[in-house]
Structure formats: C-alpha cells, structure tokens
Amino acid sequence: MPRTGRRPESRYVCSSLLSQVARLQCQPVMNVLEAIAARQSIRVYQARDIEPEKLEAVLRAANQAPSAGNLQAYHIYVVRHQATKEALAAAAANQKFLATAPVVLVFATDGARSAAKFGARGEQVYAVQDTCAAVCNAMLAAVELGLGTCWVDAVDEQAASQALGLPPGQRAAVLLPLGYPAETPPRTPRRPLSELVSYCP
Amino acid sequence: MTLWEAIRARRSVRAYQDRDIEPKKLEAVLEAANLAPSAGNLQAYEIHLIRDAKTKRALAAASLDQQFVAQAPVVLIFCAHPSRSAKYGSRGAQLYSVQDATIAAAYAQLAATAEGLATCWVGAFDDEAVIRAAQLPAGQRPVAILPLGYPAEQPAPTPRRALADLVHRH
Numbered sequence: 171m172p173r174t175g176r177r178p179e180s181r182y183v184c185s186s187l188l189s190q191v192a193r194l195q196c197q198p199v200m201n202v203l204e205a206i207a208a209r210q211s212i213r214v215y216q217a218r219d220i221e222p223e224k225l226e227a228v229l230r231a232a233n234q235a236p237s238a239g240n241l242q243a244y245h246i247y248v249v250r251h252q253a254t255k256e257a258l259a260a261a262a263a264n265q266k267f268l269a270t271a272p273v274v275l276v277f278a279t280d281g282a283r284s285a286a287k288f289g290a291r292g293e294q295v296y297a298v299q300d301t302c303a304a305v306c307n308a309m310l311a312a313v314e315l316g317l318g319t320c321w322v323d324a325v326d327e328q329a330a331s332q333a334l335g336l337p338p339g340q341r342a343a344v345l346l347p348l349g350y351p352a353e354t355p356p357r358t359p360r361r362p363l364s365e366l367v368s369y370c371p
Numbered sequence: 372m373t374l375w376e377a378i379r380a381r382r383s384v385r386a387y388q389d390r391d392i393e394p395k396k397l398e399a400v401l402e403a404a405n406l407a408p409s410a411g412n413l414q415a416y417e418i419h420l421i422r423d424a425k426t427k428r429a430l431a432a433a434s435l436d437q438q439f440v441a442q443a444p445v446v447l448i449f450c451a452h453p454s455r456s457a458k459y460g461s462r463g464a465q466l467y468s469v470q471d472a473t474i475a476a477a478y479a480q481l482a483a484t485a486e487g488l489a490t491c492w493v494g495a496f497d498d499e500a501v502i503r504a505a506q507l508p509a510g511q512r513p514v515a516i517l518p519l520g521y522p523a524e525q526p527a528p529t530p531r532r533a534l535a536d537l538v539h540r541h
Binding site for chain 1: 375377378383403404406410412421423462467474477478481485492494514530537540
C-alpha cells in the first residue's frame with residue numbers, strides 16, 4: 171500500500187461542479203477497505219498546515235458517526251494554539267510529538283448527554299463508545315485526505331481537560347494529532363483471523 | 372463506494388433479508404476489524420461469530436428483547452479482553468480494552484456498508500446474559516453486538532448537530 175501522505179493530488183477527483191455548501195470540495199477516491207488498510211499511527215508531522223476544507227471534511231466525517239440513541243455524547247475541540255498543544259502533550263505522558271502536529275483534535279466525552287436517557291450505562295459506556303466511533307471516522311477520513319493521525323489516550327484526563335478549560339462533565343478522552351505525515355512507520359502485525367474470531371455454536 | 376460515501380450511507384438497520392452473507396464479504400468485514408488500531412497494538416478484544424438461531428434468540432432476549440438481533444444471518448459480538456491489555460494496568464484493562472473492541476466494531480460497520488451489508492450497533496444488553504447465551508470465555512466482556520446481513524429496510528438519515536455546535540475551536 172503506497173504511503174497515503176505522499177499520494178499525488180491528482181488522485182483526488184475534484185467535483186467543483188457538484189459543490190454544495192454541505193459537500194466536500196474534493197472527493198477522494200479511496201474506498202473503505204483501502205483507507206482502513208492504509209491507516210497507520212503517525213508520530214512525526216510536516217510543519218505544513220492543513221487546508222481548512224480538509225479539516226472540515228475530517229470533522230464532518232466524525233459528525234456522521236453512530237451513537238447510542240443518536241445522542242452524540244461527545245464534543246470535539248480543535249486545538250491550534252502552541253501552548254495548549256504543549257500542555258496536552260504534557261498531560262499525555264509527555265508524548266511530545268503531539269505538539270508538533272499543526273492541529274490536535276480533542277474528543278471529549280459528554281456523559282450527561284447520554285445519561286439523560288440511558289442513566290449510568292449511558293454515562294459510563296455509551297458516551298465512551300460514541301466518542302470512539304467519532305474518532306474512528308475522523309481517522310479514516312484523514313487517511314483519505316492524505317493526512318496522518320495517532321490515537322493518543324490522555325493519560326491524565328484531568329490535566330488535559332484543564333488545559334482546554336473544558337466545562338464540568340466533559341472529559342478529554344482521546345487526543346488526535348492531525349497533520350501531513352513525515353514518516354513511514356512499518357506495518358504493525360495482527361493476529362490471523364483464526365485467532366481473533368471464534369465461531370460459536 | 373468511497374470512504375466518504377460509506378460514512379454517509381451507514382445506517383442502523385433493524386430489519387434484515389432472509390439471505391445469507393457470502394463468505395468473501397464476511398471475511399472482508401472481519402479483516403477490516405482486524406486492521407483496527409489498538410493501544411500498544413495489543414488487540415485487547417475478541418470477536419465471536421454467531422449463526423445458530425437459538426443462540427441468536429438468546430442474544431436478542433439479552434438485548435432488551437430487540438428481536439431484530441435474531442433476524443440477521445450473522446451476529447458478531449465484540450468483546451473486550453482486558454488481560455491482553457494488562458501491560459497498561461487498570462487503565463488498560465478497564466478502558467483500552469473497551470476502546471480496542473469499540474474501534475474494531477466501528478471498522479466492521481464501515482466495511483459492512485461498503486460490502487452492501489448492514490449492521491446495527493447494539494449496546495443495550497445485559498452483560499451476564501450475553502456471556503451465558505454465547506458461552507463466552509471467562510475474562511471477556513461484551514461491549515458491542517452487531518447483527519450483520521442484507522438490509523430489508525432503508526431508514527432515513529438521523530439528524531446531526533451543526534458542526535458549530537459540535538466543534539469548539541481553540
């Protein structure tokens with residue numbers, strides 16, 4: 171699989187004629203399985219900024235994710251401010267590469283949105299799953315746009331939440347640095363399906 | 372179907388055709404799940420694949436009686452397997468394993484959509500009843516149940532917040 175970050179722009183089929191306010195300006199040609207296979211955790215980013223329409227496309231993809239009862243129990247914080255990115259890196263076990271990405275997306279759970287209908291299970295389980303599903307869509311959309319990400323779990327959620335000044339009740343659950351990749355990591359191994367999948371009686 | 376089209380086309384489908392899934396398509400869904408990222412690449416989750424009608428009925432009963440679960444030709448149970456994430460202590464066991472299973476389920480959903488199949492993320496169930504129904508091994512916890520099959524309904528898209536309400540820029 172060719173490195174997604176280096177795919178030539180010509181692979182994108184621009185559909186300016188079809189452009190509508192709610193649509194992407196450029197429609198990439200990668201399908202789901204290609205994007206899933208191409209995704210890697212990127213920890214080195216180019217200094218180059220992200221085009222606003224690409225950031226928007228990543229956010230729109232996240233917003234399409236499923237959620238329990240369609241309650242969408244999460245929020246996304248787009249962080250560009252250097253000092254804030256550094257504070258997030260410090261909160262995430264000092265993973266300094268976080269602060270080198272032009273943008274860090276913080277996915278925060280909002281347990282109360284789910285608890286209102288689903289009680290404790292909504293707050294403790296569904297809000298986390300809603301958040302993760304949104305991160306998944308964002309990660310794959312980024313790959314398709316030639317961008318790299320790395321799923322970073324905030325080691326100290328309280329510190330990360332403080333760095334952002336999150337409202338009470340929201341927890342910074344996942345940090346997703348976003349930028350053009352400046353590395354090509356080796357593929358990580360997976361179990362054979364025969365070890366992962368059990369065929370039940 | 373492009374990735375974006377699949378993201379837009381995915382729906383929660385609660386009625387399935389009485390038609391089996393081609394092995395190749397099922398394989399594609401499982402392969403997609405297996406490519407999901409996981410904390411430290413520890414892949415702290417397992418997938419249980421159910422075809423038996425009686426087991427599916429028991430799973431439906433364990434899921435607040437959502438009968439459509441039993442209607443799909445295949446039901447996938449995504450389980451957290453905390454001991455695989457033990458390297459990360461209690462955070463690994465309690466959070467990362469759940470996230471790993473959740474991401475794999477999300478990938479499976481998108482791959483299913485791309486293959487013309489449908490799913491519904493079922494999260495409302497009695498953990499213990501699911502464990503009993505599918506005879507899950509000790510040490511695994513179900514976090515998502517995905518019935519999988521050809522759709523027999525076309526639900527309308529569900530509304531989303533405006534990006535301005537969801538995204539906060541710093």
